[in-house]
Amino acid sequence: MRASGCLLVLVVFVAPGSYADPKPTTAQGWVHKGIALNDNSDAEAACYRKAIELDPSYASAHFNLGYVLHHQREYSSALSEYRRCLACDSGRLDALLNAGKLALLAERDHEEARRYYSRFLELSAYKAGADSRAVTEAARDVGTLEDEIAAQKGCTFQEFYTAADIVRMLTKPITRTRGGGKLYSAGRVPMMLFGVGESDLTESARRQLDEAALALQDAAVSEIQIVIEGHADSQGDSEANTSLSRRRAEAVGQYLVERRHVCGGQLMVRWYGEDRPVDMNCTNEGRRHNRRIEINNEIACW
Numbered sequence: 001m002r003a004s005g006c007l008l009v010l011v012v013f014v015a016p017g018s019y020a021d022p023k024p025t026t027a028q029g030w031v032h033k034g035i036a037l038n039d040n041s042d043a044e045a046a047c048y049r050k051a052i053e054l055d056p057s058y059a060s061a062h063f064n065l066g067y068v069l070h071h072q073r074e075y076s077s078a079l080s081e082y083r084r085c086l087a088c089d090s091g092r093l094d095a096l097l098n099a100g101k102l103a104l105l106a107e108r109d110h111e112e113a114r115r116y117y118s119r120f121l122e123l124s125a126y127k128a129g130a131d132s133r134a135v136t137e138a139a140r141d142v143g144t145l146e147d148e149i150a151a152q153k154g155c156t157f158q159e160f161y162t163a164a165d166i167v168r169m170l171t172k173p174i175t176r177t178r179g180g181g182k183l184y185s186a187g188r189v190p191m192m193l194f195g196v197g198e199s200d201l202t203e204s205a206r207r208q209l210d211e212a213a214l215a216l217q218d219a220a221v222s223e224i225q226i227v228i229e230g231h232a233d234s235q236g237d238s239e240a241n242t243s244l245s246r247r248r249a250e251a252v253g254q255y256l257v258e259r260r261h262v263c264g265g266q267l268m269v270r271w272y273g274e275d276r277p278v279d280m281n282c283t284n285e286g287r288r289h290n291r292r293i294e295i296n297n298e299i300a301c302w
Contacts, residue, residue, distance in 0.1 A: 029053035035066055040071040052106070053233060059089035070098060072107060075106035086116075093127065096120040097134060110152070111275045114145040118238050118274070120275055146234070146277045148194050150286075154279035155184045156190060160208060165189075166215035170224060170297045187300025190278065191293045196235070199247035209252060215259035222266070225298040230271035232289035240275030252293050268298065 020052040024030045033049030048065035051058055066081030082099035085092060100116035103109045117138045124130035124138075158165065169180035170257075172186040182192070193205040201209070215221055230249030249269045279286035 009294075013271075024050075027051040027058045027061060030054065031058070031064060037255050038044055040068045042233045044068050045072075052271060057088050059085045059092060059095075062088065063092065063095050065096065066095070070102065075102050078102055079106050090119075091123055093120055093130065096123070097138065100138070104147070110145050110149045113237065114142055114149065115275050117142045117145070118234070122237060141284070142234075150277050150279050153184060153276070153278045155188075155190055157190055157222060158290075159192075161189060161191065161210045161211060163214035163218065166212055166295065167218050167221055170215065170226075170295075173222050174270065174297065174300050184278075187297035189295045190289075191295065192288055192291065193252070193293050194248055194291055196233075196291070197289075199244060199251050201251055204256065206259075209255055210260060213237050213256050216256065216262045216266065216295075224266075225268065226266055227268045227270055227294075227298050227301050228256075229294040230269070231276055231290060231292050231294070232274045233282040233290040234274040235275070235287065239275055242271065245273045246271040247291055252295075270301075293302075 022187045024033050028051070030047045030051035034044045037044040037047065043067055044079065045068045048061045051061035052065065053063065059277060060083045062085035066078045066085060069075075069078035069081060079102040081233075082095050082102065085095045086099060086158065089095070097120050098115045100113045100120065103113035103116060119136065119139050121192075124135050160168075166189050169189050171185060172224075174186040191208055191212075193201065193208060195202075198299070228249050230245035230247070232245045232248075234241070249271045253267050253269045256267065270294060274290070277286075277290045278292070279289035281287055281290060
């Protein structure tokens with residue numbers, strides 16, 4: 001194991017005698033040559049780049065290159081390599097943890113960081129030998145990130161919106177200060193339509209969507225491109241929650257188009273799983289808020 005404080009995590013397994021070849025001919029050989037250097041130098045990085053040339057899908061080459069760049073404080077480049085590693089091996093714990101740290105450090109992206117940490121926690125629960133301290137720290141960081149994301153979004157809810165309410169919210173002037181601003185300052189309508197784990201529309205959800213359909217057919221709104229966003233709370237598996245949020249968004253879009261004859265060309269459907277909370281997931285009310293659909297003016301979306 002190689003590590004630097006608590007910032008970097010690296011676990012590698014090397015076949016006996018694999019360092020002996022001075023002129024590797026395979027991607028694995030170049031990775032082993034780089035690990036043999038073990039000095040976080042440009043020469044070590046060059047070994048991993050050569051391995052990637054030979055096999056772009058070799059996750060360990062991307063991870064080790066990311067690790068060297070991470071040590072060299074080339075944080076954005078390191079994050080890119082961790083992402084490539086995870087594209088090849090989505091369950092690699094050390095890459096998930098390091099990518100989570102750099103998503104915050106390099107890009108201040110709370111949502112991406114939260115996604116990596118959450119996946120790390122889910123997989124750690126099923127893998128023997130997971131670092132207990134890293135698990136504890138990641139669990140703490142997920143809670144902090146959720147609070148920060150929710151505070152940034154500043155979302156408020158109504159139990160029921162009339163068509164007039166929705167028209168007013170979708171057509172409110174949208175302004176941005178340099179560096180952003182409150183996500184819900186204008187143009188977004190969050191609705192609580194679903195129960196825990198559900199994507200089927202209830203009678204009350206249909207009544208609310210009937211009002212939304214009237215609003216979308218209003219002359220003031222009919223030329224606005226609308227985005228239907230699906231969201232979930234953080235209970236359960238993150239990948240399952242992403243699928244659930246998609247089914248929720250698609251159910252709403254299908255109802256508006258097929259049952260209430262809203263123009264399909266006006267609507268786009270997106271889904272974000274549990275990654276964009278607007279309230280704390282540690283309370284029932286907070287989870288209810290996060291288990292939402294949003295009907296939004298496209299220009300108000302991130």
